[in-house]
Amino acid sequence: MAGLAAAFGSGAMTNSIAEIEHTEVILATGTNTTENHPIVGMMVKRAVRQNGAKLIVIDPREIDLVKYADIWLRQRHGTDVAVLNGLMNVIITEKLFAKEYVDARTEGFEAMRKVLEQYTPEYVEKISGVPAEDLKKAARLYAGANKAAILYAMGITQHISGTDNVKSCANLAMLCGNLGIEGGGVNPLRGQNNVQGACDMGALPNVFPAYQAVTNDELRQKFEKAWDAKLDGKVGLTIMEIMEGALSKKIRALYVMGENPMLSDPDLSHVEHALKNLDILVVQDIFLNETAQYADVVLPSACFAEKDGTFTNTERRVQRIRKAINAPGYAKADWEIIAALSDRMGYPMEYKNAEAIMDEIRTVTPSYGGITYERIEKDGLQWPCPTPDHQGTRFLHKDRFTRGLGLFHAIDYIPPDEMPDKDFPMVLSTGRVLYHYHTGTMTRLSAGSTERYPESLVEINPADAARMKIKDGQMVKVATRRGAVKVKALISERPYEGAVFMNFHFHEVPVNQLTNPALDPIGKIPEYKVCAARVEAA
Amino acid sequence: MENKITVTIDGREAEALPGQTILDVAKAQGIFIPTLCYLDCTTKVGACRVCCVEVEGARSLVASCCMPINPGMIIKTDTKKVRNAQRMIVELLWASGDHNCLTCEKNGACELQNLVYWLEIEKPRFRIDSPGYETETNNSMISRDLNKCILCGRCVRACNEIQVNEVLDFMERGSRAKVGPAFDADYINSQCYFCGECVEACPVGAITFKQARFKGRPWDLKKVKTTCTYCGVGCQIDLNIHDGKIIKVTGNRDSREPNNGSLCVKGRFGLDFVSNPDRLKTPLIRKKKGGELEEATWDEAIAFIAKKFKDIKAKHGSDALAGLASARCTNEENYLFQKFMRAVIGTNNVDHCARL
Incomplete structure (x- = not known):
């Protein structure tokens, strides 16, 4: 971004x-x-x-x-x-x-x-x-x-x-x-239902909602007034830096809502050490996921079908979700849990319902200024939608870029952090498959997805398979400098000769023990798409 | 504005645009013409002929779904000739298969059943011959009973023209004609992506949602419109609820964007997790490191966290705490989460896994 x-x-x-x-x-x-x-x-x-x-x-x-x-x-x-x-x-x-x-x-x-x-x-x-x-x-x-x-x-x-x-x-x-x-x-x-919205809402270390910089004094003062609290003006830590911080005891408490870093982060053994090193780990989720196994407190939350709210899709469209059924047991909507915790810590958050939160969001988030539940009852609205009479924005940068002029960047090619060599002669790339989603917490419980894609597979080009005498369906070992996993081979023309592809949906085959945690220096995104690997019959 | 054409339909004058069909005009005028093979957004094939109408000067009845209007056209939709033809068509379709509504999942939402009723057909005129196909139940998502298929081709067009998955087509000819994947394979043994578009396109009980079988009649189901929880497209879906449970997921076609009623396998069949018995139901606390997680009340759990957070903040400062919000949760929850971290804890250490 x-x-x-x-x-x-x-x-x-x-x-x-x-x-x-x-x-x-x-x-x-x-x-x-x-x-x-x-x-x-x-x-x-x-x-x-x-x-x-x-x-x-x-x-x-x-x-x-x-x-x-x-x-x-x-x-x-x-x-x-x-x-x-x-x-x-x-x-x-x-x-x-x-x-x-x-x-x-x-x-x-x-x-x-x-x-x-x-x-x-x-x-x-x-x-x-x-x-x-x-x-x-x-x-x-x-x-x-x-x-x-x-x-x-x-x-x-x-x-x-x-x-x-x-x-x-x-x-x-x-x-x-x-x-x-x-x-x-x-x-x-965007690959996740509300990754756009999470960014829009300021779930990032450097910005308040609508990308208003925490370092900007004027903007920060606006939020201090709106929230009636003293706010910090220095940029916080990213997810990777938080894990580093946990290892060095700089971070002592971690509150995780609806995430599973124990399966999605690069270099999992590192994450495991980090989580174990915390004084307190609070995990709020719908399942006792891999991360929750390390938690000191686990809070049960309602899933999307059990609560009201909004998601913002990849095209900036803010759309409703609606409560259709009751949450199991004592599970509560995430917003109710946050509000309860905030109350207990001496900062009362009194919202009647999710709509009341949106009413507050609208006042501090200029691009959402015109978005109300009433207006999005039937069809969503695409931000920027600054005022109640604005019809939303189908495409950006008409006549003028948000920053004024569009800026070209002179960019030179740099090779990936880790290239194939004698010991690890192949390229490993990771991604998703149709029938599963992210860490598999949800899709692996679906009869249909499980039937169609029951176990993790590594895609291997037929030429490589022939050379290594690997048959379709045979177990192979995929190793990188960081670890090794055993996985079933799928002989396929999809990867080119010398490349293999794996998914990250199956905790039994934790592919992120293999991936390279080298980060993009600006986006802080790990290089999941390339690392050097060795494949052999298991 | 383009030049409008004036036609007469059931005695009233109507204006319409060139290229519109008789069916389009009738719809705009609030005149009901029955259809079976017609499927919005796909090629108009005029295969079933149940939408036939009389057009003055035409040699025979015409299929209104694919007949473009001409200036001055005089159209009649409810003459005896039209109704007789429609009855004949429906009765032949009825006789062509095993349309036993007693056990059919589509009972109450079947377009053939509705037409039999609408045309006031007392009993079948022809001998009913079931083609004798085996019902396909070897996958967990979609059941196929070709004995109920009326060969309207809607599933074929849904697969090829809407989803462009290019899996289904017609095969064989005459009385042996049927629809299915290449080489007459079952869905599970074909390239099928299980988007379920064919199920929603099917006007009868030939292709149905297997998991919804015997879980609730169409009139029992309450539809709740919401947004899919999987990828970033934000498809508008209808959760079909009965007895406090999600019975099936259908596409919401009231909203054209972003998905106009189409879904993928995850949104359609991927919600089993909601009712999974392993869902967390109560707060859990690990009272000492290395111990077990034990059930607790909300009050205990919240008090435990609040105390720990306060202690750490007091001893090590606000920046010793961090929070991960979620691309899975709502805007309202993400907003509240970052507000909590910033205003209550006092740190900007808040992130989520957008990067992963």
């Missing part, structure tokens, strides 16, 4: 999901959207099959979307910046870029152009393995469209160069004038 915020002034998905179906060219990179956001995948497929849209897929894996693609650029893992720079090199060399748009609406073009000079298709082919001719074709296709949408997800962000990757996507879109128009945009697809 930091990447988009730097380029445009706002980190959110620029356009709307429905626009995907009616655009001319879709460039999907680092998003296996038919499995991770199947309804977005559906829109992409409909655009291609029914509306004549052209699809460019940039992905090391032969994901389902490749079947629908006009051009598939299969880059080596972690070489995204090189490929995106290569596309822009061609577009500039062949004078296909939107010069008027670049002149009028952006800054930083010259500096970027200089860096792009060396990224000729031939040079990019050497780095990424993408044939120079394919790169040129893709560049011409993207640049030739009146409107083209870029879709991306964790395949772009979960790298040490994640922020660079995002900025490169932003560069490409601005270069071709694809921002501030219907059907265009740079569209990060």
